[in-house]
Amino acid sequence: MKLEEYQGVWVFIEQNDRVIEGVSLELLGAGRKLADKLNVSLAGVLLGEGIKPLASEVITGGADEVYVIDHPVLKDYRTESYMKCIMLLAEKYKPEIFLYGATPNGKDLASAVATDLNTGLTADTTMLDVDVDNRLLEASRPAFGGNIMATILCKKHRPQMATVRPKVMKALEPDTARAGKIIEETISLAEEDMRTKVFQIVKDVTKKASLAEAHVIVCGGKGMGDLQNFGLLYELAETIGASVGGTRDVVEAGWLPHHLQIGQTGETVTPKIYFAVAVSGAIQHVVGMKNSEIIIAINKDPNAPIFDVATYGIVGDAMEIIPKLIEEFKQVPINQGGEISYA
Amino acid sequence: MHIVVCVKQVPDTKIIKINPKTNTLDRRSAPAILNPYDAHAVQEAVKIIEKTGGTISVLSMGPPQATAVIKKSIEIGADRGYLISDRAFAGADTLATSYALSKALERIGKDLPVDMVICGKHAIDGDTGQVGPGIARRMDIPPVTNVIEVTEVNEQEKTVLIKRKSTNGNELIQADLPCLLTVEKEINNIEYSPLPNMIKAVRYEPVIWTVADLENVECTQLGLKGSPTIVGKMFTPPKPEGGKRLEGSSDEQVKQLMGILMEKKELLTLQSSK
Numbered sequence: 001m002k003l004e005e006y007q008g009v010w011v012f013i014e015q016n017d018r019v020i021e022g023v024s025l026e027l028l029g030a031g032r033k034l035a036d037k038l039n040v041s042l043a044g045v046l047l048g049e050g051i052k053p054l055a056s057e058v059i060t061g062g063a064d065e066v067y068v069i070d071h072p073v074l075k076d077y078r079t080e081s082y083m084k085c086i087m088l089l090a091e092k093y094k095p096e097i098f099l100y101g102a103t104p105n106g107k108d109l110a111s112a113v114a115t116d117l118n119t120g121l122t123a124d125t126t127m128l129d130v131d132v133d134n135r136l137l138e139a140s141r142p143a144f145g146g147n148i149m150a151t152i153l154c155k156k157h158r159p160q161m162a163t164v165r166p167k168v169m170k171a172l173e174p175d176t177a178r179a180g181k182i183i184e185e186t187i188s189l190a191e192e193d194m195r196t197k198v199f200q201i202v203k204d205v206t207k208k209a210s211l212a213e214a215h216v217i218v219c220g221g222k223g224m225g226d227l228q229n230f231g232l233l234y235e236l237a238e239t240i241g242a243s244v245g246g247t248r249d250v251v252e253a254g255w256l257p258h259h260l261q262i263g264q265t266g267e268t269v270t271p272k273i274y275f276a277v278a279v280s281g282a283i284q285h286v287v288g289m290k291n292s293e294i295i296i297a298i299n300k301d302p303n304a305p306i307f308d309v310a311t312y313g314i315v316g317d318a319m320e321i322i323p324k325l326i327e328e329f330k331q332v333p334i335n336q337g338g339e340i341s342y343a
Numbered sequence: 344m345h346i347v348v349c350v351k352q353v354p355d356t357k358i359i360k361i362n363p364k365t366n367t368l369d370r371r372s373a374p375a376i377l378n379p380y381d382a383h384a385v386q387e388a389v390k391i392i393e394k395t396g397g398t399i400s401v402l403s404m405g406p407p408q409a410t411a412v413i414k415k416s417i418e419i420g421a422d423r424g425y426l427i428s429d430r431a432f433a434g435a436d437t438l439a440t441s442y443a444l445s446k447a448l449e450r451i452g453k454d455l456p457v458d459m460v461i462c463g464k465h466a467i468d469g470d471t472g473q474v475g476p477g478i479a480r481r482m483d484i485p486p487v488t489n490v491i492e493v494t495e496v497n498e499q500e501k502t503v504l505i506k507r508k509s510t511n512g513n514e515l516i517q518a519d520l521p522c523l524l525t526v527e528k529e530i531n532n533i534e535y536s537p538l539p540n541m542i543k544a545v546r547y548e549p550v551i552w553t554v555a556d557l558e559n560v561e562c563t564q565l566g567l568k569g570s571p572t573i574v575g576k577m578f579t580p581p582k583p584e585g586g587k588r589l590e591g592s593s594d595e596q597v598k599q600l601m602g603i604l605m606e607k608k609e610l611l612t613l614q615s616s617k
């Protein structure tokens with residue numbers, strides 16, 4: 001393998017129902033930095049049916065080029081059809097770095113592609129950098145249950161591939177003045193050759209409407225003591241129009257269902273305001289919420305690690321503070337922001 | 344129907360401790376367990392075979408102690424177990440792991456053709472979820488990941504109807520057999536093991552293969568040599584500074600916080616009606 005034949009940073013642009021996933025735009029932001037450092041171009045790979053119009057969004061999002069394959073068989077994501085396209089493009093154009101969102105479909109695709117390209121793939125990356133001298137991608141991810149970070153390298157194989165967790169990288173402001181090239185490729189795919197068929201897609205509307213998209217989150221920890229006290233947080237959330245989430249310990253105690261768990265093994269959230277109430281701030285929790293805009297921590301232990309990530313910290317007893325906060329918010333007239341709502 | 348479930352022995356990361364000085368695992372701190380997702384994979388195989396009849400094999404790659412997870416799988420209801428264990432496999436990343444497991448699957452399939460392979464969604468130590476799709480590619484069978492329900496197995500038509508979690512919802516998919524599934528925990532509940540299974544498990548001796556027992560193996564693709572990825576460095580994530588601590592009595596702190604939040608109103612989408 002001649003490593004120097006491989007050039008350029010690529011991002012797989014995941015679209016569902018002709019809407020580009022947020023993580024793909026985030027990766028264009030992260031990929032832009034890598035490409036600039038390496039002094040190469042950044043390209044997006046866009047697959048699907050009737051998706052050509054999305055190509056301009058990929059360019060305004062930061063790409064210099066977009067490779068597009070538009071085909072009826074690509075209507076719904078399927079490993080076999082999508083990977084065929086990726087193989088065709090990657091073998092023809094030879095990118096040196098190739099990033100995918102760590103979504104169910106992105107991970108599925110990247111794992112299959114890595115096997116056929118016989119190259120390395122780092123899963124669930126949360127930090128990306130590149131060593132300019134040896135052109136190595138430094139993909140770092142939590143290891144051993146999140147207690148430490150490991151930087152994974154792929155020295156002798158190309159492309160260097162990684163899946164990256166949603167909501168840890170930053171998308172660029174869309175720049176409509178950006179110019180880029182759209183490169184259309186064709187592929188022959190026949191529905192009869194497919195060994196999988198997608199019959200039906202039931203969109204998950206509930207999840208989208210709750211934590212991942214919430215603008216304000218009240219997250220409770222084990223320090224709330226019991227289920228009844230935890231109820232205080234619902235009251236606060238209701239007063240300000242927030243969503244309720246919890247730590248793993250809270251979920252394990254049975255105070256909340258699993259889909260409301262925030263952290264490494266739960267949801268990653270980036271609300272505008274995040275209340276962490278009686279949450280110690282374990283690293284596995286923090287990775288799932290640290291990109292919130294304002295973090296307000298309420299904890300009776302002044303040394304709790306949550307204060308290290310908090311924008312504002314209150315040392316005190318939640319049972320005392322929360323009822324007072326509820327009272328205060330109830331005083332605020334609606335038109336002054338008594339309803340902190342996330343619509 | 345012959346289902347092979349890939350099962351891995353993992354340290355229980357819930358209790359694992361890291362030595363803060365050396366950044367290495369304190370292995371003694373963590374008991375070795377059957378990867379929780381793989382337990383659900385075995386359970387799902389049991390559920391399928393209850394309807395179709397047939398055989399469940401489990402396959403693991405690891406050190407000799409990994410026979411423990413095969414025994415555990417027998418308790419849940421597997422019929423046979425295979426362990427591939429050899430120094431040549433050591434240090435494998437996901438690419439080399441899927442290669443070795445697919446070679447073992449080839450060997451298993453010689454005695455009894457494989458109709459379905461089931462893996463866990465991911466292993467809680469490696470946490471990648473890449474091995475399952477990798478095996479599927481190497482066997483050239485369709486992978487279906489993040490499965491939450493096996494709705495129907497049609498042995499005549501050689502198809503299976505599956506629900507999977509996709510990026511924006513759930514999908515109902517039909518896949519041709521043989522295929523490979525990776526399963527989520529919510530696919531089933533682990534049942535209590537029937538007594539005969541427990542007794543069988545105690546006495547059970549899995550088949551143990553070394554590299555020499557597998558056919559057409561390219562040794563350059565195994566273990567450390569066959570792994571394109573390496574760990575460059577380990578580090579504890581940089582500790583953030585933290586922000587402002589509010590001071591005073593609880594009343595004063597609450598008042599201060601309210602003041603701050605009302606100033607930051609531009610961050611909030613204000614809505615005046617419910």
Ligand SMILES: Cc1cc2nc3c(=O)[nH]c(=O)nc-3n(C[C@H](O)[C@H](O)[C@H](O)COP(=O)(O)OP(=O)(O)OC[C@H]3O[C@@H](n4cnc5c(N)ncnc54)[C@H](O)[C@@H]3O)c2cc1C
Pocket residue numbers: 144145146220221222223224225246247248249250261262263264265266277278279280281282283284285288298299300301304316317318319356357358
């Ligand atoms: C592999 C792995 C994955 C994990 N994934 C996740 C994950 O996704 N999400 C997650 O959250 N955790 C996860 N964890 C668990 C994590 O390590 C912590 O154990 C967990 O986050 C702690 O939850 P907690 O803060 O609610 O409880 P605790 O750590 O028990 O903290 C309770 C806090 O409440 C405070 N407190 C007590 N009483 C009061 C009071 N009256 N008023 C104010 N403060 C009070 C205490 O000072 C303490 O700081 C994971 C762990 C592992 C090993």
Ligand SMILES: Nc1ncnc2c1ncn2[C@@H]1O[C@H](COP(=O)(O)O)[C@@H](O)[C@H]1O
Pocket residue numbers: 348349350351352378380381402403404405437440444461462463464465466467469470471472473474475
């Ligand atoms: N050493 C192994 N032996 C058997 N099965 C494995 C092994 N490693 C991974 N697997 C299977 O692949 C799945 C995903 O693992 P991973 O890709 O490491 O997260 C696991 O749930 C197992 O089903």
